[in-house]
Amino acid sequence: MAASSKGLEGVVASQTSLSFIDGQAGILGYRGYNIHDLAPNASFLESVFLLWNGRLPTRSELASFEEELALQRGLEAGTLEGLQRIPQDAVPMAALRTGVSLEGMFDRDGEDNSAEANLRKAKRLVARTPTIIAATQRIRQGLEPLDPDPSLSIAADFVRMANGEPGTDEAAAALDRTLLLYLDHGFNASTFACRVIAATLGDMHSAVTGGVGALKGSLHGGANAKAMETILEVGEVENVGPWLEAAFAQKRKIMGFGHRVYRTEDPRATHLREMSQQLTEQAGEGKLFEISRELEKQVMAQKGINPNVDFYCATVYYALGVPIDLYTPLFAMGRMGGWTAHIMEQHADNRLIRPRAEYVGEKDLTWVSIDDR
Template identity: 85%
Template sequence: MTAAGKGLEGVVASQTSLSFIDGQEGILAYRGYDIHDLAPNASFLESVFLLWNDRLPTREELASFEAELAGLRAVEPGTLEGLSGIPRDTVPMAALRTGLSLEGIFDPDAEDNSPEANLRKAKRLVARTPTIIAAAHRLRQGHDPLDPDPSLSIAADFVRMANGEPGTDEAAAALDRTLLLYLDHGFNASTFACRVIAATLGDMHSAVTGGVGALKGSLHGGANAKAMETILEIGEPENLGPWLEKAFAEKRKVMGFGHRVYKTKDPRAKHLKAMSEQLTKQAGLETLFEISSELENQMVGQKGINANVDFYCATVYYALGVPIDLYTPLFGMGRMGGWTAHVMEQHADNRLIRPRAEYVGKNDLPWIAIDDR
């Protein structure tokens, strides 16, 4: 028995009706709707509704879906208590992982994997992920977490809960669009982790907690924060050439570039690049955009490697004033809509996911008694 490629590249593991990706043509669609139509026209929660219900909501349905989720934003008191007990220097992704796990302990549907219970849990998870991230952020600064304000949109309320004061409508709209762009992406590592857990008939909170663990790594969601560190490390446009030369010589991976599936432009990067250009300009951070676009030119020109979703998202979040270590949790906030959709899809037509391994170790060794070793 021979193993598939080391990272399972090219392996079609199962089927999904949630998102379609054409890595050669650079196409991403949620439930048949192209990301280029969704990004400028739909909201994050509108796209979550689409993903969960396989159709776009009417105006009334969207309003009632938004109101329902707004009413679910407050996390369990035990979750806040648990988060207040973790060390202040806990990285936000670890705090999110812990917060979600605590929510799973208190959830009234915790052990119920029925479609109805799964949908109720999915709603709570999407509604509460921003609250957990904001609460952990406040606590590490020595402040009390703020209660949600259901009159605000999910993105605007996150900004308020995290910063302690409301942000602009424009900042909320930009954040909302990044959440939409992060929503779903086939069998990426974190989603696949969720599906593996769900396929054991594990519960939704266990699955998404595993998803956060997978997203945390720098080859996946952690890349948006690392990309920002790279851009700041370069610092000035004139440093780019020598920086890149050194990075290539050291065979360093440039974070925010390359993709396992896209062999052309990542369609999400187009929207994030436009947002980055506009927001960095408004924030007086044009130099960061200049470095970013020149880095992209050089990576494409010299290596044929394109920017992925995480690259321009980094400067979008920087221009919005988001602390760098919250970039990956924000990716998770968006992806939560996708993870929960995948758990529901997996549970609806389940089979244990259990691949084989090609054994390459030793064979037929003679037993040695413990005193003779």
């Protein structure tokens, strides 16, 4: 048997036609469209349509897709009741994990893995993930969750439901773009977790519940919140050097830096850096961008490591006034479109995912009865 690869590094586990990554050249494409073309031109839901259907929607197709999803934003009554009973200090990613699982409990297509049922569930999941996150945000403040307003875009309605009042068009557009950038990324850990569950013929809600669990970790989606904590802890541009010196001495990972696949700039970071500069400046938080730039410069100079998608997204969300522990749920809001696409792709041409383990333990030991140990 071939030797194992720790962390499955470099292993090509299966095929996908959803997103393409060239880690050497720094290229990311959804269904053949470069992220550099999609980010400034497409909306999040336009990209979800592209991912699910393999082609860009026409204007009228996009309008009806948006409308169909907007009308499905309302949560099941049982989900809302369940969220009300979650401890007020619950981590929002844990609440989201429970929320999507509860939605599965009440979904009329819950156990149906047909392509038609999967698409219906995917639409509900993408439409309702923002509602779950916003409801959690309200409930933990002791406030009543707000009903969705289908006349608003998915991003604008999230801002309204989470904050209790509408935000600016600019804030909704910026949030929408981060969702697009987070939408899909090959066999990342959470997507792979979804596919492993789907490949057992597990249902879509079970699979995305696993995906939320995998994304929660700080080496994956949790990194955007940790990156913000780092930037705030550093506090001043002149602290970057000593802060990094101490971190490297303690062999601490710098959150928001490094990537398993990219050996050059993460193309998503290119867009988020630009957004971060603009939005932090507008919010009177330009210093946070300067600290970020200095961290980037010095980590690159000392370790040759680039920032990843999560690093500049942190200050984008900070400038938009998002509470830090909602950064990873927002990542999930975007990635839900990708997870559901991968589950549909897996179910459409399934084979159980079941790798072997390289056994490195002892063998052929002599049994010792319990009285003689």
